Structures are given as structure tokens and as C-alpha cells.
């Protein structure tokens with residue numbers, strides 16, 4: 610093969626990660642466009658308590674889906690010149706950043722509920738949300754202890770890593786699914802009587818649903834870019 614050309618397999622892998630980056634940028638832009646352009650903007654302190662709520666969707670999406678997705682792909686997206694050790698540190702640090710951003714996002718929605726006198730944890734979205742962020746934090750801690758510091762014995766690491774990868778993808782899928790519930794719940798609030806702030810086919814309704822579809826596609830793209838489809842494990846053909 611000529612210098613500078615990559616084998617077809619890695620070119621396909623490059624395409625898969627490129628799709629992830631494009632969808633990640635699109636999801637981030639869309640959720641910010643919605644919360645700033647249609648919902649009046651983001652603020653931690655405001656007399657309009659909705660502005661405090663508006664911090665929640667972008668931070669959850671950027672932390673637990675966009676940054677988490679990029680963190681999951683960190684072992685695959687860096688050029689070959691980047692060492693395994695550096696990739697591992699990028700994976701660890703990006704997941705820490707995703708978790709921190711997600712925690713601030715959850716804090717914002719609890720602050721909104723407290724200041725607007727709305728009860729906490731009454732919805733499926735809230736329950737799955739607490740489970741998701743807790744499992745994400747536990748996954749990070751387990752990964753840190755097993756693979757970084759103090760680090761488990763080589764044999765234990767070898768048997769733990771497939772579980773780490775599968776459970777990590779499951780937690781990520783929970784975040785994507787719960788973001789879908791969040792978009793649905795918020796749109797339902799906005800369309801409900803008496804105010805009916807958003808029409809059934811209004812521009813904002815279409816924007817929220819379209820954003821949620823992009824988030825779903827992003828989740829699918831991360832999983833497809835991560836898994837190794839291994840034909841040798843199937844024997845019943």
C-alpha cells in the first residue's frame with residue numbers, strides 16, 4: 610500500500626467516527642438554539658425560573674451524551690502517533706469532564722424545582738435520570754480503580770475490560786434514552802393546557818423532536834463505531 614493511504618477497514622472506522630463528530634456538533638448546536646432562541650436563554654440566577662431550567666437540557670446532553678460519546682471513542686479517534694497511555698488518560702479525563710458537566714446539569718434542575726416550588730423526582734425521566742448519573746459515576750470509579758490507580762492485577766484487568774466496555778455502553782445508552790424522555794416530557798409540558806405554549810406542528814415542536822432524533826442517531830453512531838462485529842462467534846449457520 611502507498612504511503613499515506615489507509616487500509617479500507619481503518620478508513621471505514623474513520624468514517625464511523627466522523628459521523629459521530631458531525632452528529633455531536635449538530636446535537637449541541639440544536640439544543641442550544643432551542644434553549645436560547647426559543648426558551649429565552651440560560652441562567653443560574655434569574656427571576657424567570659424557566660431560565661434556570663434551561664441550563665438542564667444542554668448540560669445533560671453535552672456532558673452525558675456528547676462528551677461521553679467522544680470519551681468512549683478516545684481509544685479509536687486519536688492518530689496512531691498517540692500512545693495507548695495518552696489515550697487512556699484522555700478517556701478517563703473526558704469521562705470525568707462529562708460527569709462534572711452532567712452533575713451541574715442535574716443540580717440546575719433541582720435548583721429550578723426548589724425555586725419554582727415544584728416537587729422532585731415524580732417522573733420516569735427523573736427516576737431513570739438519577740439511576741443514569743449514579744451508574745455513570747460508579748462506572749467511572751470502577752474504571753479508575755481497576756485500570757488507572759491503584760490498578761488491578763493484569764489477570765483481573767483482562768477479565769474486567771469486556772464487562773467495563775459493555776456496561777459503559779449500556780450506561781451511555783441509558784443517557785441517550787433518558788434524554789429522549791426529557792425532550793418528550795418538556796414538549797408535553799409546553800403543549801399542555803391551559804397555556805398550550807407550543808402548537809402540535811409548530812416550529813418549536815418540530816425543532817425539539819428533530820433535536821431528539823439527532824441525539825438518537827448520535828447514540829446509535831457511537832455504538833456502531835465502538836462495537837467489533839465478530840463473525841467468528843456465530844456457529845449455527
Ligand code: HEM
Nearest residue numbers: 666669718719722729730732735738739784788791792795
Ligand atoms: C441525558 C441525561 C439526562 C439526565 C440524566 C436527566 C436527569 C434529570 C433528573 C434527575 C431530573 C429530576 C430533577 C428533580 O426531580 O428535581 C430531571 C428533570 C427534568 N429533566 Fe432531565 N435529564 C437528562 C436530560 C434531559 C433533557 C435532554 C431534557 C430535555 C428537555 C430534560 C428535561 C427534564 C425536565 C422537563 C425535567 C423536570 C421534570 C421532571 O422532574 O421530570 N432532561 N432530569
Ligand code: HEM
Nearest residue numbers: 681684701704745748749752753756757773774777778835
Ligand atoms: C463513566 C465512565 C466510563 C465509561 C462510560 C467507559 C466506557 C468504556 C467503553 C464503552 C469502552 C470500550 C471502548 C472501545 O471498545 O473502544 C471502554 C474501554 C476502556 N476503558 Fe472506559 N469508561 C469509563 C471510564 C473509564 C476510566 C475512569 C478508566 C480508567 C483508566 C477506563 C479505562 C478503560 C480501558 C483501559 C478500556 C480498554 C480500552 C482498550 O483496551 O481498547 N474507563 N470504556
